[in-house]
Amino acid sequence: MTQIRHQPIAPTRTQWLASGAAIDAHRHDDHQIVYAGRGVLAVTTGAGSWVAPGTRAIWVPADTVHAHQAHGDLELHLVGLPATVNPLGLRSPAVLAVSPLLRELIIAYTRTEDDGSPERGRLRAVLLDQLRVSPQQPLHLPAPTAPLLRTLCDMLRADPSDGRTLAELGREVGASARTLSRLFRGDLGMTFPQWRTQLRLHHALVLLADNTPVTTVANRCGWSSTSAFIDVFRRAFGHTPGAHPR
Numbered sequence: 001m002t003q004i005r006h007q008p009i010a011p012t013r014t015q016w017l018a019s020g021a022a023i024d025a026h027r028h029d030d031h032q033i034v035y036a037g038r039g040v041l042a043v044t045t046g047a048g049s050w051v052a053p054g055t056r057a058i059w060v061p062a063d064t065v066h067a068h069q070a071h072g073d074l075e076l077h078l079v080g081l082p083a084t085v086n087p088l089g090l091r092s093p094a095v096l097a098v099s100p101l102l103r104e105l106i107i108a109y110t111r112t113e114d115d116g117s118p119e120r121g122r123l124r125a126v127l128l129d130q131l132r133v134s135p136q137q138p139l140h141l142p143a144p145t146a147p148l149l150r151t152l153c154d155m156l157r158a159d160p161s162d163g164r165t166l167a168e169l170g171r172e173v174g175a176s177a178r179t180l181s182r183l184f185r186g187d188l189g190m191t192f193p194q195w196r197t198q199l200r201l202h203h204a205l206v207l208l209a210d211n212t213p214v215t216t217v218a219n220r221c222g223w224s225s226t227s228a229f230i231d232v233f234r235r236a237f238g239h240t241p242g243a244h245p246r
Contacts, residue, residue, distance in 0.1 A: 004025050004065055005025070005026035005027075007028050012114065013078055014076065015078070016075055017039075017074040018070065018073060019039070019070055019073050019209070019210065020070065020071075021070045025066065025067045027066070029063065030082055031061055031062050033059060033081070034068070035078075035079075035106050036053065036075065036076060036077075037106075037107055038073065039054075039070055039071060039073050039074035040053050040071040040072055040074075040205045040206060040209040042069040042202075042206075043060060043067070043068055044066065045065060046065065046143065048140055048142040048143040049140075049143070050094075051201075052095055053209075054103075055097065055237060056097060056098055057106070058093060058094070059090055059094045062083040064093060071209040072209030072211075077106050079127070095137040095138075096134040096135070097135050102127070105123065105130060106127065109124065139201070139202075142188045142189065144187050146187045148173055148179075148183060149180070149184065149187055152170075153195075156169075160222055161219065162222065165177070166180055201221075204217050204229070208241055214226060214229070
């Protein structure tokens with residue numbers, strides 16, 4: 001069994017991770033904000049995975065076992081908060097929109113030492129205020145618990161471009177489309193098309209972090225055309241893949 005590290009205090013710092021590098025499963029007694037100033041960050045827990053490009057941050061509540069994965073060279077900004085300080089009121093991980101102001105606050109706060117000065121205290125207060133008004137983003141890819149869904153989802157993870165219908169996939173795993181549709185809603189809280197779109201968006205972010213051309217990304221992720229991919233990507237992230245921060 002993999003040893004899960006317990007780090008009581010969640011650090012506040014900036015660090016760099018090379019593309020493909022990982023931080024193994026661990027937990028803190030503190031909450032943590034995790035932000036990628038450069039590259040794309042994936043955070044995985046037992047409940048699924050969250051992916052954040054440079055316009056998003058990930059909220060990791062206290063005592064959540066989680067692991068980090070870098071896609072592209074990653075400039076990682078970590079903000080630790082005591083368990084008694086929860087500006088979001090959230091008890092599960094979430095992806096948050098990062099405004100230009102919040103981005104600069106996170107970068108400034110994680111690149112300086114905590115000297116206990118009034119200036120740093122004011123910086124922290126403004127950062128918390130901005131977090132409170134940061135909207136959540138639907139970028140969670142939940143992990144299935146039902147064996148049938150695990151088999152099906154593993155197939156799609158291995159090839160996000162797989163365009164088979166739920167009925168066609170069901171014939172391979174030995175279940176009807178109706179049964180699988182019910183499992184998706186009950187086990188994952190979303191429909192099959194919603195889950196597959198999330199999977200493809202996650203995979204697209206990873207490919208873009210490796211400087212893969214947009215047309216190639218669209219093809220590898222299963223969109224019918226580059227324009228269709230650009231449209232879905234823009235609606236999810238607020239900008240086109242070509243303008244995606246790396």
